[in-house]
Amino acid sequence: MSLTRVHWFRHVFNILLGILMIYPLLWMLGSSFNQENQIFRDNFFIPSMPTLANYVEGWAGLSGIGFDRFFLNSFFIVAMSIIGNLISCSMAAYAFARLNFRLRRFLFAVMLVTLMLPFHVTVIPQYILFHKLGWINTYWPLIVPKFLGVEGFFIFLMIQFMRGIPKELDEAARVDGCGPVRMYFFVILPMTVPALVTTTIFTFIWTWNDYFSQLLYISSTNLYTVALALRQFVDVTGQSSWGPLFAMATLSLVPLFIIFIFFQKYLIEGITAGSVKG
Amino acid sequence: MGGTTLKPLHEVQKRTDLAARRYVILRTMSLKARTRNGQSSMAGYLFLTPWLVGLLGLTALPMIASLYLSFTNYDMINRPRWIGIGNYVKMFQDPQYLMSVKVTLTYVLLNVPIHLVVALLIALLLHKGIRGLHIYRAVYYVPSLFGGSVAISLLWKQIFGGGGLVSNLLEHLFGLQNVNLIDSPQTALYTLIILAIWQFGSPMIIFLAGLQQIPVELHEAATIDGASTSKRFFRITLPLLTPFIFFNLVMQIISSFQAFTPAYIVSDGSGGPLNSTLFYTLYLYQTGFSNFQMGYASAMAWVLLIAIAIISAFLFATSKKWVFYSE
Known part of the structure; x- marks a missing residue:
């Protein structure tokens, strides 16, 4: 009897807390479909005067450049970042996990240290460097570092995964005359796919949500990402047009939500990687 | 070989x-x-x-x-001019810098413990086969997924700002007129701390993974020996969770020190009102990239690095005393 009461209590508590947790999101979703002058009057998340006007007005974007452009820009940066991370991090991870070279232990320790480094100690010289290369207000500073394996977390994730691949597989391949390059392409990479998926997903989320480096390097409106455009939207329209802003803010979260729905398993794997038997 | x-x-x-x-x-x-x-x-x-x-x-x-x-004056136009430890001395006389340290420390000291305690409590509540676990887990995780985005920071600005959701609620419930928590220097920082705690989902998932690794036999054996629920929690669950607590603690501290986007968005890049949300990284950004005091900003970055290194080293050193590794 008391056991079921505990069960009930747990469910009621979780449901209430769950509603409190997602209420801001529901309210934003509702407001994005609500008429502008109703948004601040409605506290309930279902819009009292439903309309699509906010989406139409928001989609028109900033100074003649529509949000479709900003979405495409964001997707382009995300796609290039994913490709860069997959290539550079898997190569480094393969070297650390499977190949012997003199400085392996030392460089592995260096890699672990870079994981904890605040990026602020490198951002100023990096900015000066990219400035000298003429890369300010281009996507190069956002993309090139990804091809140089700066995201050590993914290297770490892949090393952990590759260590779990049976060594016998390597040996069999080696006996058949497989060199380190073919081993990487035909033995290790196909076995590492789950870690590659996790890397893809987290690169997507982090790049999509990134603001600091986009703010730093991008200044032309036609190069704006979704994050930059949302922020600029407030400046251009003043604080007055929350409706179109919420409409575009809601749309900006849709790609993340889709990933969450389809790849939950990989997300959870990525979060717990490093903590479970780190 | x-x-x-x-x-x-x-x-x-x-x-x-x-x-x-x-x-x-x-x-x-x-x-x-x-x-x-x-x-x-x-x-x-x-x-x-x-x-x-x-x-x-x-x-x-x-x-x-x-x-x-960090030992020079540099504005990206003229050549760097060596000034020795000038920037480091300047910091301690710069009221804005000292304010940013205070704001950041307040943020870290409040966010990290509350964040982790909430994550742990909810993980304990969800553990032990509650029906619909995956739904609750998903609902609690969604804020962590979205939380770092500009969209959510803008939403927060509206919710806690004048005429926003919280302001309306306070008016309906307590008759308080025109409460604007974002524009008040006493409360602005706390709205950002609430935003951070709202994202307790990811450490919670790590705690859930940790709880799943605790062998059921341990609890069964202890129950047979007559150990109470609280005794089992403090003698079995908590010690076996310490590696996960340690991991979350280190990660949360490092990321809290580097928080930027919410403060920038909510304060329109100013760190206001009255510098009450002037996070360390926000002041560093203003110094380096708005005022182009690259030398001073570099010195600030190095102080941040050293602070994080000392705190991490301290945590790793004490971890031998309280983190329990079964292998």
Whole structure:
């Protein structure tokens, strides 16, 4: 009897807390479909005067450049970042996990240290460097570092995964005359796919949500990402047009939500990687 | 390596023909294998090349450069001018800098413990086969997924701002008029702390993974021996969770020190009202990229690095005393 009461209590508590947790999101979703002058009057998340006007007005974007452009820009940066991370991090991870070279232990320790480094100690010289290369207000500073394996977390994730691949597989391949390059392409990479998926997903989320480096390097409106455009939207329209802003803010979260729905398993794997038997 | 991995012959005979063939090839190649080991060192560096270029070009050399710049005045137009420890002395006389330290420490000291306690409590509540676990877990995780985005920071600005959701609620419930928590220097920082705690989902998932690793037999044995629920929690659950608590603690501290986007968005990049949300990284950004005091900003970055290094080293040193590793 008391056991079921505990069960009930747990469910009621979780449901209430769950509603409190997602209420801001529901309210934003509702407001994005609500008429502008109703948004601040409605506290309930279902819009009292439903309309699509906010989406139409928001989609028109900033100074003649529509949000479709900003979405495409964001997707382009995300796609290039994913490709860069997959290539550079898997190569480094393969070297650390499977190949012997003199400085392996030392460089592995260096890699672990870079994981904890605040990026602020490198951002100023990096900015000066990219400035000298003429890369300010281009996507190069956002993309090139990804091809140089700066995201050590993914290297770490892949090393952990590759260590779990049976060594016998390597040996069999080696006996058949497989060199380190073919081993990487035909033995290790196909076995590492789950870690590659996790890397893809987290690169997507982090790049999509990134603001600091986009703010730093991008200044032309036609190069704006979704994050930059949302922020600029407030400046251009003043604080007055929350409706179109919420409409575009809601749309900006849709790609993340889709990933969450389809790849939950990989997300959870990525979060717990490093903590479970780190 | 090729020579030492050879198996005795009788074991090979038990295997399939294919394996036997491989064995023979391996034998004949053992001499070659040794030379291949020599090549393997080169292959290692080959695969490491992109990362090594990044390490040198984007991490190591920039770190040296920023250390050098921290002892100079540099505005990106004129050449850096050496001023010794001038920037480091200036910090302690710069009221805005001191404010940013205070704001950041308040943020870290409030956010990290509350964040972790909430994450742990909810994880404990969800553990032990509650029905619909995956739904609750998903609902609690969604804020962590979205939380870092500009969209959510803008939403927060509205919710806690004048005429927003919270303002309306306070008016309906308590009759308080025109409460604007974002515009008030006493409360602005706390709205950002609430935003951070709202994202307790990811450490919660790590705690759930930790709880799943605790063998059920331990609890069963303790229950049979008459241990109470609270005793089992403090003697079994909590000690076995310490590696996960440690991991979350380190990660939360490091990321809290570096928080930027919410403060920038909510305060329109100013850190206001009255510098009450002037996070360390926000002031660093203003100093380096709005005022182009690159030397001063570099010095601030190095102080941040040293602070994080000292705190991490301290945590790792004390961890031997309280973190329990079963293996």
